[in-house]
Every structure is written in structure tokens, then in C-alpha cells.
């Protein structure tokens with residue numbers, strides 16, 4: 001069975017058009033150079049040489065191993081096997097000499113030059129051993145056919161056949177090495193393509209892109225053909241181009257380079273924050289620069305979150321301290337105001353009106369203090385199992401009048417989600433603040449969309465979208481800061497989103513905002529579920545808020 005498949009393989013190789021082409025080519029060179037004195041057809045002279053060699057196969061193999069074995073450092077233990085191999089190889093050559101159409105010998109040689117034992121050594125080593133065989137056969141011819149007329153012709157035929165063999169061997173080795181290089185190039189290309197970082201290959205000295213990997217195509221948002229031909233810096237914002245060009249030039253001098261905090265322009269979406277590494281590749285007389293882009297977006301996001309959290313923690317402590325200090329005097333002032341109102345019992349309406357104003361404003365101050373306390377860590381509150389869809393429904397119902405008065409139409413898309421693990425009061429605050437902000441961002445009315453869905457296995461996603469004025473990009477980094485507000489004095493304290501941020505962080509969730517000025521804003525929250533394998537059926541009983 002095994003023998004059968006090996007034979008089949010050789011059959012295939014014999015019919016291989018590349019081999020056929022190769023055999024034709026070598027024959028053509030020999031003919032052109034006048035090296036083919038004896039035709040490639042079966043002749044009596046060929047038969048005579050073949051028979052002579054065949055009869056002396058064992059002797060040839062013995063003399064050969066005694067010289068070649070020590071010369072090529074082949075241990076005597078391996079000689080037995082080698083002799084048997086060389087006999088087989090010799091017979092295949094003899095078959096070809098007898099009948100030039102029999103090319104089995106070249107099918108073998110070609111296969112062995114590629115991946116076989118002889119491919120592990122320099123071609124000269126193999127060729128020397130072949131030269132030795134030719135020399136042994138020539139010596140035997142001179143020894144045994146000394147007086148024969150045919151001797152010069154037999155020697156000349158041997159020379160012709162050996163020259164042809166040497167040319168084939170040479171080409172087979174080169175072909176095998178070329179194929180190895182092709183394979184290496186292919187695997188190199190594949191590993192670059194699957195590398196998880198955008199990579200570009202540049203040609204010096206003008207630093208135009210001559211190739212890129214698939215990740216680069218995806219990030220830039222263009223096909224390789226459209227990226228090729230541009231200078232590398234064309235992929236960067238205007239303000240970074242001089243630095244990128246300088247990096248390329250420095251790479252030619254120092255062989256490698258790196259630049260931090262750059263941006264890769266993208267057809268779709270924001271520029272990607274990146275670090276860039278370069279390496280010079282000198283090859284013959286071409287110089288290329290390989291550039292690798294390291295995506296920093298995750299790191300940047302984490303940094304921003306960390307800074308925000310630290311800032312919040314610091315302000316939270318401050319707020320808690322102040323709120324405590326103010327709450328007691330406030331209570332005293334409120335009491336004093338009530339006392340005053342009773343004590344004075346002043347008939348003048350302006351006195352009563354002033355007292356009324358003082359009380360209303362004091363209540364507002366108390367509300368702010370409560371917000372501050374909510375924002376601070378003190379009022380973190382216990383987390384419990386909360387049916388978020390239920391809470392959204394109740395909150396919207398509560399705010400129904402407010403929404404109507406402001407011409408806002410509310411739409412909900414509440415998917416089946418697991419129960420969340422959050423503080424219910426805190427979460428109600430979150431919804432109230434997000435919805436209030438959305439309504440305030442739509443002074444002429446608009447749409448409010450609330451959507452819930454299961455996110456990762458242990459998360460629930462809530463998004464609140466409005467069709468309001470949107471937030472300019474330069475303001476988006478500040479909106480979670482306490483006391484940041486764009487509203488008129490008296491209309492907002494700028495604590496709403498700080499409270500939201502604080503509640504979500506304390507629950508171990510995340511909050512992100514996307515906004516297009518003039519089109520609207522979406523807040524996307526991800527909240528932890530009660531336990532990761534929670535049933536999709538909401539476990540919280542219906543509280544009967546339905547109409």
C-alpha cells in the first residue's frame with residue numbers, strides 16, 4: 001500500500017510540468033553549446049556503457065564509500081545503508097543512460113533536493129560525491145576496456161551524461177532553495193497579516209507605503225491598493241506630519257525608531273491613538289522601513305477613567321465634609337425661619353413674602369446638599385437585585401407629565417434582561433438625572449429613547465438617547481465633573497451627572513457618552529447582573545405600577 005502511494009507520487013512528479021520544462025531547458029542549453037554529441041535515443045553505444053556500469057555496480061559502490069565515507073565524515077555505522085542507496089541511485093542513472101526517456105533518476109534527485117537528506121548540506125558536497133562516481137566509472141572503463149576501440153567514445157558518452165546530471169543537480173538545488181524562500185515569504189506574509197497591530201512597509205528614500213497588513217486596512221478603512229503610494233505621514237493629522245517624517249528620516253540613520261502619542265487617521269471614526277515603532281530593512285540595494293502601530297485606545301480609556309475616578313473620589317470627600325458642616329447650620333436656619341414667621345406674625349405682606357422666598361431658597365440649598373451627599377461615597381447604599389426594566393417603566397411613568405409638558409415623546413425598547421445588582425435608589429436617581437438632562441437638551445421637544453439589552457454574559461446595557469442639542473466635543477470631557485454646568489444660574493448645579501457617575505462606579509458599572517452636536521446624545525451604561533448565571537426571566541415581582 002505504502003509502496004503504491006510512493007509510486008503514484010513519483011508518477012505525479014514525472015508529469016509535473018515544471019520538471020518537464022526543466023528537462024527540456026537543460027537539454028536545450030546542452031544542445032546549443034554543442035555538448036550533446038550523442039543523441040538522446042537508445043543506441044548500442046549507450047547499451048554498452050549501461051551494461052558495463054551495471055556489471056560493476058557493487059564495485060563502484062564499494063570504492064565510492066571507501067573514499068566518500070571518510071571524506072564527508074559519514075560514520076562507518078551508516079555506510080551499509082548508504083551503499084544500498086547509492087546502488088539504487090546508480091541503477092536509476094544507468095537506466096537513463098540506456099534509455100534517455102527514462103527520467104526516474106531526475107524525479108528522485110529533484111525530490112531529494114527539496115526536503116530530502118541531501119538538502120541539509122551544501123550542493124558542493126553532494127556534487128563532489130557525484131564527481132567521484134564519474135571518476136570511478138571512468139577509471140574502470142580505462143582499466144577493463146584498455147584495448148577496445150570504443151573506449152574513447154564510451155568515455156565521451158560518460159562525460160556527456162555526467163555533465164547533464166551535474167547541470168540538473170545544480171538547478172534542482174537552486175529551485176529547492178527558491179521554493180524555500182517563497183514558502184518563508186508566504187509564512188512571513190501570513191504572520192504579518194494576522195499580527196494584531198497595523199503594519200506598513202515603506203520604501204526609502206521617499207517613505208511611500210508599498211504594502212500593509214489586513215489590520216492596517218481595517219483600521220485605516222481603505223484597501224491596501226488605496227493606501228499604497230502615499231507617504232506614511234499622510235495617514236496622520238496635519239499637526240503630526242513633520243514628526244512622522246522626521247521619524248522616517250531618523251530610522252535611515254539609526255536603523256530603528258519610535259514615536260509616542262500619535263494618531264492614525266481613519267476613514268470612519270475618530271483617529272486612533274497610537275505609538276509607532278520603525279525598523280530599517282536593508283536588502284541588497286533596496287532599503288525598506290517596517291512600521292508597527294501600537295493601538296493605545298484601551299490604555300487611554302483606562303487612563304481617563306482612572307483620572308476621572310480619582311478626581312471624583314477627592315471631590316467626593318471634600319463634598320461630604322462640606323455637606324456635613326453645612327447641613328447642621330442649615331437646619332438651624334430653617335428652624336429659625338419658621339420661628340420668625342410665627343413670632344413676627346407681621347401683617348405686612350412683603351415681610352411674609354420675603355420669609356417665604358427665604359424658605360424656598362433654603363429648601364433648594366438643602367436639595368443641593370442632599371445631592372452632594374449622594375455623590376459622595378457616604379451615601380453609597382446597599383446593592384440589591386433590581387429589575388431594571390421595571391424601574392425604567394416606573395420612572396418614565398413618574399415623569400410622564402414632565403415629558404408631555406416639554407413636548408418630549410418617550411420610546412422604550414426593553415429586552416429580556418437578567419436582574420441587575422445595584423442600589424435601587426441610586427439607580428432611580430441615575431434615570432431621573434439622565435432623563436431630566438435629555439429633556440433639558442430638547443427645548444423645543446423631541447424624542448427620548450430608552451433601550452435595555454443583555455450585553456456581555458454578566459452585564460446589562462442601558463442606553464438613554466435624545467434628539468437634543470448635543471454636546472460639543474470640547475465639553476464632553478467635563479460633563480461628569482461636579483458643578484460643571486452650561487445651564488443658566490439657578491437652572492442647574494452641575495451635580496446631576498456627577499451623581500450618575502458615582503452611582504454607576506460604585507455599582508461596578510461603566511458609563512459612556514456619544515454625542516453629535518445638533519443631532520442628539522446617547523448615554524450608554526453597563527451594569528453588573530445579580531449573578532452571572534442569572535435566569536433571563538426577571539426575578540423581581542411585578543410591583544403593579546401598570547396603568
Ligand SMILES: Nc1ncnc2c1ncn2[C@@H]1O[C@H](COP(=O)(O)OP(=O)(O)OP(=O)(O)O)[C@@H](O)[C@H]1O
Pocket residue numbers: 433437438441466468469470471479480484485486487491492493494495496497498521
Ligand atoms: N442629554 C444631554 N444633552 C446635551 N447636553 C447634556 C446632556 N446631558 C448633560 N449635558 C451637559 O452636561 C452638563 C452637566 O450635566 P449635569 O446633569 O451634571 O448638570 P446640569 O444638568 O447642568 O445641572 P443639574 O443636573 O445639577 O441640575 C449640562 O449642563 C449640559 O451642558
Ligand SMILES: [Mg+2]
Pocket residue numbers: 433436437492495496497
Ligand atoms: Mg442635570
